[in-house]
Amino acid sequence: MQLIDKLSILADAAKYDASCASSGAPKRSSRGKDGLGSTNGMGICHSYTPDGRCVSLLKILLTNFCLYDCQYCINRRSSDVPRARFNPEEVVTLTLDFYRRNCVSGLFLSSGIIRSADYTMEQLVEVARLLREEHQFRGYIHLKTIPDADPALIALAGRYADRLSVNIELPTDQSLQTLAPEKNIGSIRQAMHTIHTGEQNVRDEPRAPRFAPAGQSTQMIIGADATDDSTILHSAQTLYSHFKLRRVYYSAFSPIPNSPGSVPLAAPPLLREHRLYQADFLLRGYGFQADELLKGPGDLALDIDPKLAWALNNRDLFPLDLNRADPSLIARIPGIGLRTTQRLVELRRQRRIRYEDLTRMRCLLDKARPFIITSDYKPSQAQCSSEYLHQQLRDRPQPQQLGLWA
Template sequence: MELRDKLEILADAAKYDASCASSGAPKRSSQGQDGLGATTGMGICHSYTPDGRCVSLLKILLTNFCIYDCQYCINRRTSNVPRARFSVEDVVKLTTSFYLRNYIDGLFLSSGIIQSADYTMEQLVEVARRLREDHHFRGYIHLKTIPDADPALIEAAGRYADRLSVNIELPTETGIEKLAPEKNMRTIKLAMGNIRTRLDEKKEEPGSGRFAPAGQSTQMIVGADATDDKTILSTAETLYGSYRLKRVYYSAFSPIPQSPGTVPLKPPPLLREHRLYQADFLLRGYGFQVPELLPAEGNLSLDIDPKLSWALRHREQFPLDLNMAEPAMIARVPGIGLRNAKRIAALRRHRQVRYADLVRLRCGMKKLAPFVVTADYRPPHDTQPSEALRRALSDAPEQMSLFPALEAA
């Protein structure tokens, strides 16, 4: 098969993996050194970093052949799709060629499982090793690790990659047993734990050698089973706390032709994926906990964002006086993000905050208006019923983008 044909198949097969972002990697410069490029070049957009920067990555699978039969995966053993396989040299050639032409900023490399977990992991590590050692490649590398592989291979991957990811895929052990019986939740978490241990060692002993400076991430598929959003977010909260993941990515399940009867025939609303990203951002950056966002079992509201939903359930805390409140509480106001909460706190050290200041800061004025008090403003209808306020502030669009990285307040 021609290299171009392989690329068409294996780039398309990689699009279902959402755990692909490059923020956190150290910037490199090749000035005065023998090496290829830096990580700041412009190119074709393939991914967004969590802070909203657009980066271009060659995002491919080493192969879409796989010995596993995960029911939600288009590349499962029994799936009737065109198959292809890159050699190690193919991937190295593509990456260096695209990089020199400024098409990409780096490489995201995953793979189906071929022969064995160790064999597949050896191939992935060899790609990264050749790029770094033979071609002095200074771009970004994200490697998908195989949980069942020898820990020594994952250790080697961390020496060459900027970020490692171990995909948990489904948020519950029951879901994995049903839809991916050849995988094991314990093995997945053990691999995550080994990576965390090595990252902690590196932090405590900076001279102990390079290891995945951009940390580790994972992905969960949304809508492949009946798991609700509270369970998904609870699993994410546990993963952040136990393994210090940089990010948990959420990927809406995408039904494929000839899907097995064990998975849904229709995809979940893309807006559900977006709401999970918003809730995840509140967990990581705003100090929210899952029971606050979802006090009862179930899913996040689709018509309003999670922060607004929380505020409407806690009307007794509003309207909030921005000249008196703690910055952490200001950040919980719908329409005010972390950065603007800090700016408001800094401004009031010099003078009282006025409504026009919020306009200048480009806060979400429609959302914040019912929830704040300033030196010259008080909501005219602060006793308006929550249901009426909810209808007025609903922002659910008909169609959501698949790129949720620009996380709104």
């Protein structure tokens, strides 16, 4: 098979893995004769990371052959999709060629399981080793970790990669046992623990060799089973707490050709995935707990965002006087973010906050107005009804443009 044909198959097969953001990668310079692949160079990047840099990644699988028969996966053993496999040298060639064409500045590499977990992990590590040691590649490398692989191989991967990820796949142990019985939740958590230990060792000993400086991430598939959003968010909260993950990614289940009867035949609403990302951001950035966003079992509301839903369920806390309120509560006001909260706190050290200050700071006043008090503004009683606000502030579906002959 020609290299271009392999690339077509294995790039398409990698699109189902969402956990490939590159935030947290260290800045490196490629000045000098021994450097290649700076992650902060100009003109070579096509997507922005949360820390403001542009990094585009070559996102491929080493192979889509797989020993496992996970029911939700298009590359499962029983699937009839076209198969292909790169050797490590071919992945290295592609990465360097795409870099020299200013198409990418990094690599995201995952794989199906071939021969054994250890063999597959050895192949992934060899790609990273060749790039780093043979070609002095200083670009971003994200390796998908094979859970059952020897911890020594995972530790070696952390020496070469900027980020490692171990996909937990499904939110509950029961779902994993039902849809992917060949996988072991214990080995997945053990791999996460190995990576977390490597990160801790570097933090505790500054002279220790580098280890996955961009941390680790994971992915959950949403809608492949009946797990509700409350369980999903509690699972994510546990992962953040126990393993200090940088991100949990959520991927709406996509029905695949000739799907088995054990998985749904229809995809969940993409808006559900979006609400989970919003809720996850509140967990990571705003200090929310999963129990605050969803009290008891159930799903997040689709018509309003989780922050607004929380505010409507806690009307006794509002409206807040911006000149007196604790900053942590100000950040929880719908339409006001963390950066704006910091600016408001700095401003009120100089003078009292007025309504026009919020306009100048470009707050989302349609959402914030019913929840705030300033020196010259206070919402009326009629504006404070939760039912009224739910109707007024809910997201309206975007109108669809009709075709010319509709």
